[in-house]
């Protein structure tokens with residue numbers, strides 16, 4: 001049985017984003033005390049529930065240990081940028097939305113001629129606009145993305161119909177789907193969606209061993225060939241999801257290179273995976289420079305180095321034609 005404490009991974013990601021940019025001494029102080037408070041809060045919650053932090057689900061556990069052993073040296077002190085810094089995010093949960101629970105309850109009674117379960121609706125800060133419905137015994141738990149909290153009633157009603165149809169495995173009326181979809185396509189919602197993706201996206205180390213390619217071997221080989229074996233090896237991991245736009249990224253705060261799982265495929269030539277890895281390795285070599293207090297990573301020198309890759313042209317060509 002797993003116990004989860006909502007918000008740990010989100011807080012951890014928020015810390016990463018905050019430390020990617022320089023901050024003032026004062027902001028640094030606030031950030032460090034916020035981390036300490038939240039670590040304490042996590043430990044208190046664990047104790048209340050009689051679990052130890054090492055028994056938390058994998059993502060929360062990784063996040064907890066990172067926060068617990070947070071290295072203050074990672075924080076760059078300097079001119080702050082316009083990016084937001086960390087604020088206490090582990091606030092008490094949102095709790096049940098009684099009104100929306102009642103809406104679901106009423107709709108259930110209207111739609112299905114059978115014993116009514118108890119329905120509990122709450123909100124969760126998912127990293128995308130999604131909602132889930134699950135039944136445990138006689139209780140149905142519905143979690144709506146927190147960005148839907150202020151959605152108009154007809155939209156909530158449409159979503160309720162969609163979720164209840166899913167729960168009961170019946171076909172959902174198209175009209176309700178249309179109402180919900182149109183709402184998601186409003187500019188206000190598209191913007192909210194981008195924002196939560198940006199600030200809540202998760203970064204967790206899974207495995208460097210793929211089905212086809214092993215990132216450890218690739219790193220070692222490239223390190224020897226291009227860097228005299230001098231680059232310090234970071235954590236290497238395939239991404240959790242197949243991403244088609246961003247094929248790799250280097251996170252210096254986390255000391256991690258993430259390569260898109262979409263490249264771990266037999267149709268992808270080895271030199272393409274090599275090339276993406278090489279690019280991320282160059283980020284380690286070149287580091288981040290700040291230009292007008294903005295992050296600047298693909299400098300002229302960076303790009304010149306990139307062209308030293310043996311099959312640079314072939315790899316670029318392949319990516320151009322096969323961008324998945």
Ligand SMILES: [Zn+2]
Pocket residue numbers: 279283297298
């Ligand atoms: Zn890059």
